Amino acid sequence: MGTRLKDKVAVVTGAGRGIGRAIAMLMAAEGAAVVVNDLGTSVDGTGSDPSAAEEAVAAIKAAGGRAVANYDDVGDFKAAENIIATAMKEFGRIDILVNNAGILRDRTIFHMSEEDFEAVVRVDLKGAFNCCRHASARMREQKGGRIISMSSTSGLYGNAGQANYGAATDGIAGLTRVISRDLGKYGITVNAIAPAAATRMLAAVEVARQARARSDAAGMEAAGRGPLPRPQLDPEDVAPFAVYLASDAAANINGQFFAVMGGTISLLNYPAPVRTITKATRWRVEEIVALFPSTLGMELFNPAPAQTLMRE
């Protein structure tokens, strides 16, 4: 047992399985009392099952840690308040919030239903907001806190077929950047991690991989597709860095975005101007047409170039 998070209280959402469970386990092993939140839904957000959170709590306790289960839905503003209230009631405070709960419903943009878009944005993005909103009020009073949100490379790089998930996870990046500035002065840090690991959620991606193999075999173009997840990556690989960000050692890391994939951990850039054209008066479109290819448009990469021959 370590002592990095001794006397700290953590809430980890979606902690019944996968990455969330691994983070909850390691935080508890470092001395934190943990609220293990998990509604216990399937990957697409349907159903509920308390056994996921219960089993994670039992595992933490068996290892000598402190934990309590919570089954509230992060996507519901009032229910999220109760998740944070559970930490206050059971352990007296909240020092660490890990936004990890998420669901997936992949579909290309021209086929995506309103429900598929709404369900994913509700859990993945609004769920993170809801928990941040309620936790930050408490952390501000305590003059300290750590918020770590799980985003995804889907939004960062743009994975085909994930308009909902890509929007939600890039939204988490925006949320992280904004509230790091809202909360930093109160001794609170807010950072995000884009993890890549083999979990139940990526098992759904495995279905996509098989579908892709079939379309490849049928001679369909593979251009414009994002990289496939590497199934050998353990969800436990993400936990040490999440715990590091939650520790006192990371007090000055705020508003940053990291990618963690197995033993590879990267700090991601903030967007910045790469090339700039300026003019004293308003541009005329013909001027941009003439100038663009040799300035802003130099070496642009089209992630999905137009196909001249398409099979339907």
Added chain:
Amino acid sequence: MGDILRGRVAVVTGAGRGIGRGVAMELAAQGAKVVVNDYGVSLDGREPTTGPAFDVVAEIKQAGGDAAPNTDSVATWDGGARIIDQAVQSFGRIDILVTCAGILRDRMIFNMSEEEWDAVLGVHLKGTFNCVRHAAPLMRQQRYGRIITFSSGSGLFGNPGQANYGSAKAAISGLTKVAARDLGQYGVTVNSICPVAATRMTLTPEVIKAREIRKQQGIIREESALRQLENLHPEDVAPMVAFLASDYAANVNGQFFLCAGTSYSLLSLPRPEKTIYKEGRWTLDELDEIVPQTLAEGLVNPAPPRG
């Protein structure tokens, strides 16, 4: 009048005022037929016959262009469907979609209400999705399309007090990147503008007051960019949008352009800046030792703790 968009049909949301109006005027001036969308119903709920969308249509027609008004809300799935259908009904097709509609409800995260979150996400993110989703099948079918979304520096760089707006705008950036990959192969491009301009939305009394206070406290100087906000005209963004909507930008896809007045920048896409690697899982002891001198070296806390 130019003609690089001759024969094209465009939908511009939030086109009654500000940047959207400037875009609608420019697209029309370049030969496109434009659906000018701006949400507005009269107080008693009757179909409006006056309002910003109608005013802009009149302006476009007066300048010799062609346009049709639409007053549906982007925030509903059916509203998005009707806006896109308006282009088909009025002009027979849709080639260009520009999503400018947006609202602001600033509040610090610890005080933000659910309503403030939902309202901003509903118009910006869901509104963008609703329109893109309904335009996409038609563009895919015709193997041609130009979608230009509006993101913002708020989400990309992080403006305090805008958890809702910054999240929505960053989410639009994710939506843009995914849609670019979903649609690129069908001859459809999806790009995004991060505008900086003085509009009804940005140059609010609160902003003007806050800027005065900051100036008095010596936090900002006379030549500060913010002070120059009045000089960033909303019409300045339009030529870049018209370019992205044209055939000349056929291979520009999934990109982000910062348009601050007449200064246009290509923005970098996310990429790793620094990386540490080991075979297998890092231990906490290893991270304690190596992170401060690698990943965290030189990091600046954008809002360091006070006192």
